[in-house]
Amino acid sequence: MDRTGAQIIWECLLREGVETVFGYPGGAILPTYDAMTEYPIRHVLVRHEQSAVHMADGFARASGRTGVVVATSGPGATNLVTGLATAMLDSIPLVAITGQVGSGLLGTDAFQEVDITGITLPITKHNYLVTRAEDIAPAIREAFAVASSGRPGPVLVDITKDAQQGRATLDWEGAAPTRHLRHIPPSPSQVDLDRALVMINAAKRPVILAGHGIQLSGARAEVLALAELAQIPFAETLLGLGAVPASHVLSLGMMGMHGESWVNQAIQEADLLIALGMRFDDRVTGRLKEYAPNALKIHVDIDASEINKLVPVDVPLGGDLKQVLQALLPSVKAADHTPWLERIRSWRGDSAVRDIKNLPDDGHLYAAHVMHDLWKITKGEAVVVTDVGQHQMWEAQYYHHDGERSLITSGGAGTMGFALPAAIGAKLARPEAEIWVVAGDGGFQMTFAELMTAVQEGVKVNIAIINNGYLGMVRQWQALFYEGRYAATPILSPDFVKLAGAFGIHGERVEKRSDLEAAVARARQQPGTALIEFKVEQEDAVYPMVAAGAALHDMIRRPSPSPIAETGADPV
Amino acid sequence: MSHVLVIYTDDEPGVLTRVAMLFRRRGFNIHSLTVGPTERVHVSRMTVVVDTDEATARRAVEHLRKLVNVLEVQQLGHGRNVVRDLALLRVSTAQGRSEVLQLVQVFRANVVDIADDSVVIECTGSLGKIEALVDSLRPFGILELGRTGAVAMARGLRSEATNRLAAAAVVAPGSTGTMSV
Numbered sequence: 243m244d245r246t247g248a249q250i251i252w253e254c255l256l257r258e259g260v261e262t263v264f265g266y267p268g269g270a271i272l273p274t275y276d277a278m279t280e281y282p283i284r285h286v287l288v289r290h291e292q293s294a295v296h297m298a299d300g301f302a303r304a305s306g307r308t309g310v311v312v313a314t315s316g317p318g319a320t321n322l323v324t325g326l327a328t329a330m331l332d333s334i335p336l337v338a339i340t341g342q343v344g345s346g347l348l349g350t351d352a353f354q355e356v357d358i359t360g361i362t363l364p365i366t367k368h369n370y371l372v373t374r375a376e377d378i379a380p381a382i383r384e385a386f387a388v389a390s391s392g393r394p395g396p397v398l399v400d401i402t403k404d405a406q407q408g409r410a411t412l413d414w415e416g417a418a419p420t421r422h423l424r425h426i427p428p429s430p431s432q433v434d435l436d437r438a439l440v441m442i443n444a445a446k447r448p449v450i451l452a453g454h455g456i457q458l459s460g461a462r463a464e465v466l467a468l469a470e471l472a473q474i475p476f477a478e479t480l481l482g483l484g485a486v487p488a489s490h491v492l493s494l495g496m497m498g499m500h501g502e503s504w505v506n507q508a509i510q511e512a513d514l515l516i517a518l519g520m521r522f523d524d525r526v527t528g529r530l531k532e533y534a535p536n537a538l539k540i541h542v543d544i545d546a547s548e549i550n551k552l553v554p555v556d557v558p559l560g561g562d563l564k565q566v567l568q569a570l571l572p573s574v575k576a577a578d579h580t581p582w583l584e585r586i587r588s589w590r591g592d593s594a595v596r597d598i599k600n601l602p603d604d605g606h607l608y609a610a611h612v613m614h615d616l617w618k619i620t621k622g623e624a625v626v627v628t629d630v631g632q633h634q635m636w637e638a639q640y641y642h643h644d645g646e647r648s649l650i651t652s653g654g655a656g657t658m659g660f661a662l663p664a665a666i667g668a669k670l671a672r673p674e675a676e677i678w679v680v681a682g683d684g685g686f687q688m689t690f691a692e693l694m695t696a697v698q699e700g701v702k703v704n705i706a707i708i709n710n711g712y713l714g715m716v717r718q719w720q721a722l723f724y725e726g727r728y729a730a731t732p733i734l735s736p737d738f739v740k741l742a743g744a745f746g747i748h749g750e751r752v753e754k755r756s757d758l759e760a761a762v763a764r765a766r767q768q769p770g771t772a773l774i775e776f777k778v779e780q781e782d783a784v785y786p787m788v789a790a791g792a793a794l795h796d797m798i799r800r801p802s803p804s805p806i807a808e809t810g811a812d813p814v
Numbered sequence: 815m816s817h818v819l820v821i822y823t824d825d826e827p828g829v830l831t832r833v834a835m836l837f838r839r840r841g842f843n844i845h846s847l848t849v850g851p852t853e854r855v856h857v858s859r860m861t862v863v864v865d866t867d868e869a870t871a872r873r874a875v876e877h878l879r880k881l882v883n884v885l886e887v888q889q890l891g892h893g894r895n896v897v898r899d900l901a902l903l904r905v906s907t908a909q910g911r912s913e914v915l916q917l918v919q920v921f922r923a924n925v926v927d928i929a930d931d932s933v934v935i936e937c938t939g940s941l942g943k944i945e946a947l948v949d950s951l952r953p954f955g956i957l958e959l960g961r962t963g964a965v966a967m968a969r970g971l972r973s974e975a976t977n978r979l980a981a982a983a984v985v986a987p988g989s990t991g992t993m994s995v
Binding site: 359360367368384388421424547549550551 | 879
């Protein structure tokens with residue numbers, strides 16, 4: 243009985259290797275905050291608990307380590323919900339610790355009592371309600387094990403105030419987790435591995451679908467070995483960008499709704515798809531009935547429930563990607579797919595003329611120019627943290643990510659307001675990295691209070707606000723599918739330069755492409771957080787686009803002002 | 815088509831919620847769900863009958879296997895199982911008690927309570943047998959009907975799943991039942 247529950251919490255976090263937590267104090271978590279000062283753990287005070295989860299999420303995505311959040315009961319806990327769902331959908335390891343009312347008050351609708359374990363049941367991998375000090379260590383240890391093992395995800399530990407105040411002996415060894423081992427990742431059968439090998443070695447038009455699982459499994463080298471040996475081009479999901487290098491000669495680029503047309507065309511014409519750590523989200527498949535109709539499909543995923551969920555596959559390879567590829571590689575035969583690669587290249591050539599970055603510089607500032615130039619200026623070496631919407635897709639199209647963990651973005655949930663807090667978390671995880679926030683004027687206004695967190699914590703991130711005066715992606719859908727009725731999409735913004743001034747950070751506005759480079763240079767030179775507002779073309783749209791529910795090859799192309807582009811035969 | 819799933823879980827508060835929530839969340843349609851203790855302490859056993867196609871049933875199994883509180887999931891094959899349901903029926907005897915009692919005998923059911931104008935009948939059996947009894951008694955007037963839902967077990971030797979369960983012998987931390995929800 244040598245420690246309070248609160249001390250056990252910090253002791254456990256310390257032993258789990260935690261150096262930084264993101265949180266916000268309140269009544270039911272106060273005993274834990276009171277004990278915090280005794281431990282060498284950095285606490286980042288956020289301005290809203292949702293941002294605390296996004297920061298921990300950005301921290302985890304940038305580093306591969308488990309992010310940690312602390313919040314109080316009631317509204318403190320419910321404010322975590324969006325962040326937890328974001329992490330759940332993108333398989334991000336997080337541990338959230340929430341205070342709860344005293345165990346004697348549970349179920350009485352006490353002040354700031356909310357059933358957070360009930361609320362977060364479907365958006366966490368697992369959660370705990372701890373009511374006794376002696377149960378804290380087993381719960382926290384298991385939470386870390388569950389969060390980071392298998393397919394990662396968020397775990398919540400709700401700890402009553404009396405459990406934090408009560409005393410117990412910390413039995414670290416006795417608290418060692420075992421239950422996460424119950425569901426050891428499956429390993430594929432030799433029969434299935436052999437069937438996969440036959441297909442890979444026989445394929446004439448193979449494509450690798452490269453997903454987030456490559457990053458999570460640390461399988462980049464194996465994926466590239468497979469691609470290079472068998473000369474298989476790879477297409478990336480949004481979260482797969484950076485998992486494999488964009489500049490690789492076999493990299494096709496992003497697939498799906500806003501993937502380049504040659505990428506989707508390659509998938510539709512492929513005779514074999516090798517899906518690696520991706521889950522056939524509706525944003526990458528388009529209409530399922532017409533998805534890659536000619537292709538055999540091999541699906542490698544650590545989560546067996548993802549296999550055959552949406553796309554029926556010919557060979558299911560459940561297991562850890564790195565291990566599965568290591569098992570396959572020795573029997574993969576070197577191949578030459580020159581005709582196939584040439585064919586894809588010819589589609590690409592046609593698309594390039596429609597590429598916005600090749601448009602004449604007519605004085606308008608296009609978001610795509612901003613992304614392209616930012617990529618050039620930072621030599622593609624920055625960690626870019628995006629928000630959600632048009633700018634996110636332009637970033638994915640025009641900032642070419644070679645480095646692992648160099649793009650941080652909310653994919654599955656599409657959570658606006660994610661970028662700024664996630665970027666602060668990413669910077670704290672990787673202080674040496676150059677971090678760029680790319681956010682729209684809408685999403686940035688959701689969480690810009692965290693600018694003050696960045697200032698208070700002395701964190702430097704660079705911020706590019708892509709301001710088009712609209713909730714641009716929704717406006718684009720309204721323009722294309724709702725006859726141009728812009729319901730609730732025009733959005734006013736504050737004077738972002740003055741706003742930066744109010745937070746005491748550097749801020750400036752760019753309206754011409756010719757001013758971009760110098761402004762970016764000034765922002766990078768600032769010792770602290772710096773903000774640039776880019777006033778871009780208001781009604782630009784992201785192309786190409788597969789309408790929701792349309793077949794993947796049925797793409798809406800950029801209307802080209804150039805007569806040259808219209809003369810080429812369009813294969814799509 | 816109905817599929818029978820047998821799920822071994824930690825005997826902890828909230829586990830039923832987790833399983834039920836999973837079925838709701840993924841849109842799997844539960845026909846019946848029963849839960850009770852097993853031969854092992856701290857381990858509960860659920861029998862869930864789902865009305866769905868084979869692929870969906872298999873997906874349900876994979877989802878269940880991801881729950882931390884789930885030790886083992888077994889999808890029973892068709893025809894090789896013992897599936898039993900228990901029903902209690904309060905049946906009116908206004909049209910004559912003896913005919914009701916005859917039916918009870920035919921179905922090898924039991925009368926467990928007799929009142930002036932009704933009896934309570936207990937019947938254990940396959941889902942089909944119980945449905946047949948219910949249909950036969952309906953003309954007399956079923957005043958009240960309660961059913962447990964199916965409990966199922968594979969025939970023959972101890973199943974592979976049970977063997978794995980015994981071999982794993984993973985003990986839940988804090989299995990006092992107070993830690994987890």
